[in-house]
Amino acid sequence: MPVSIEGADIVKAAAFIGAGISMGLGAIGPGVGEGMAAAKACEAIGKNPEQAGLLTRTMLVGQAVSESTGIYSLVVALLLLFVV
Amino acid sequence: MTVDIQFIVNASSYIGSAIAMGFGAIGAAIGVGYTAAMANSAIGEKPDSSGTLFKTMLVGQAVAESAAIFALVVSVLLIFRKVPAVGLHQAAAALGAGISMGFGAIGSGIGSGIPGGQVCLGLARQPAFSGRLIITFLIGSAVSQTPAILAMIVALMLLFIDFSNDLITAAALLGAGISMGFGAIGSGIGSGFPAGEACIGTARQPELAGSITTNMLIGSAVCQTPAIFSMVVALMLMFMKFSHAPLNPTWAALIGAGISTGLAAIGSGIGGGMAAGGSCEGISRQPRSVGQVTTIMLVGQAVAQTPSIFGLLVSFILMFKAFPEATTVSAAMALLGAGISMGFGGIGPGIGNGMAAESAAKWVARNLEKTGDLMRTMLVGQAVSQSTAIYAMVISLVLIFVV
Structure with a gap:
């Protein structure tokens, strides 16, 4: 079966693979980092349950920041898919 | 340029053999080293028990070593197996077998080294309960070997079954090897955590040996799910008939199906193991807590399994969706x-x-x-941690259905 190799197609192919790599690898760090935040929040609430509200808030703010690189990856993946 | 197919098949067998042994040796070496390190630290604490500790260390190292021995067997088979070459699918099967066995042995090697090391520490603390401790350790490290055994089964099937001779089957066989090989890493490492904590926990509270072992077995059984998902995908890739589908882009769909389940299983396997390890540790600290701790372990493990279920879902879509014939590279790369x-x-x-x-x-x-x-905080935290897996799934689905 002939597969045409032309410039525009190669560029598109690279963009698609790039989108997969960007989102795939980019998702590893935030997943682990947010898990660490959640783990420590559980530990701290276990030690000091009265502060559960404060700790949950801190956990969520910390996770939101940790999430940012995941969102950057998502944005780059979407750019590669729909813009370039 | 024409190359005899026999040369390609032989070359792939030798590369597969190198992948099997090279990667397969990593995990066992780490596991054996960890066991030795912990045995040394235990003997340093309790020089009087050095005899028992030395024997236990050797048993622990032997179990961890077995993952590398599986890899050696597959590697030697790949070198000396003489088959008349009929098609490129044999080359893909040889590479797939190497990937399955090589990567599949990493997790079990590390995983069964963890209880081997921890049991030495436990024995130093409670020499009187050596029998009970060694039983817990043997059960735990045997469970940790399961993923390597599944990987070896898939590798041997790839080597000894006659598959149909076409390029789509070749892609499917490569995908099967990738799925099983990477998919076994997480479950192997993960089931080492509960086994190790169970050894330490039994030494701390010998009268709880029964409920700790039960908890360890439940936890490490759940840990095996990602490896089993990977094996299911590998078997489907080997035995479903894809020959009627158009070569481009189906080849990429089948390799993608292997990558999706195989890699996503790494995280879920390790994560499920961490949950089970925490639970064994908790029970040994507070015997009254068995019910609540087991519940929170199972809820936590269920959430930890979700990424591998997303991976399985994407693999199923890639395997079952009929993709129209394409003449472009980009259709396959998507x-x-x-x-x-x-x-x-x-x-x-x-x-x-x-x-x-x-x-x-x-x-x-x-x-x-x-x-x-705590349950609420755990679930909120996990939900946020899960979000990147959901982004990844969205990008995958866009790549499959939209672009």
Whole structure:
């Protein structure tokens, strides 16, 4: 079966693979980092349950920041898919 | 340029053999080294028990070594197996077998080294209970070997079954090897955590040996799910008939299906193991907590399994959707990209969810009245950690259905 190799197609192919790599690898760090935040929040609430509200808030703010690189990856993946 | 097919098949067998032995040796070496390190530190604490500790270390090292021995067997088979070459699918099967066995042995080697080391520490603390401790350790490290055994079964099937001679089957066989090989890493490492904590926990509270072992077995059984998902995908890739489908882009869909489930299983396997380890530790600290701790472990593990379920879902779509014939490279790369996105994207959230569950299980045991608060915090934290796996799935689905 002939597969045409032309410039525009190669560029598109690279963009698609790039989108997969960007989102795939980019998702590893935030997943682990947010898990660490959640783990420590559980530990701290276990030690000091009265502060559960404060700790949950801190956990969520910390996770939101940790999430940012995941969102950057998502944005780059979407750019590669729909813009370039 | 014409190359005899026999040369390609032989070359692939030799590369497959190198992958099997090279990667297969990593995990066992780490596991054996960890066992030796812990044995030394235990003998340093209790020089009088050095005889028992030395023997236990050797038993632990032998179990961890077995993953590398499986890899050696497959590697030698790949070198000396003489088959008349009929098609490129044999080359793909040889590479797939090497990948399955090589990567599949990493997790079990590390995983069965963990209980081997921990049992030495436990024995130094409680020499009187050596019999009970060694039983717990043997059960735990045997369970940790399961993923390597599944990987060896898939590798041997790839080597000894006659598959149909076409290029789509070749892609499917490569995908099967990738799925099983990478998929076994997480479950192997993960089931080492509960086994190790169970050894330490039994030494701490010998009268709880029964409930700790039960908890360890439940936890490490759940840990095996990602490896079993990977094996299911590998078997489907080997035995479903794809020959009627158009070669381009189906080849990429089948390799992508292997990558998606295989890689996503790494995170869920490790994460599920961390949850189970935390739970064994918690029970050995606070025997009253068995019920609540087991519940929170199972909830936590269930959430930790989600990335591998997303991976399985993307693999199923890639295997069952009939893709129209394409003449472009980009159509194939979109499907391969879908597998890469979901596969790698599942690793982090699986581990992160497991961390949250591990800590929640440990602290529920120490603070039973606050089970509700801890469960809530764990679930909120896990939900946020899960988000990147969901982004990865969205990108995969866009790559499959939209572009």
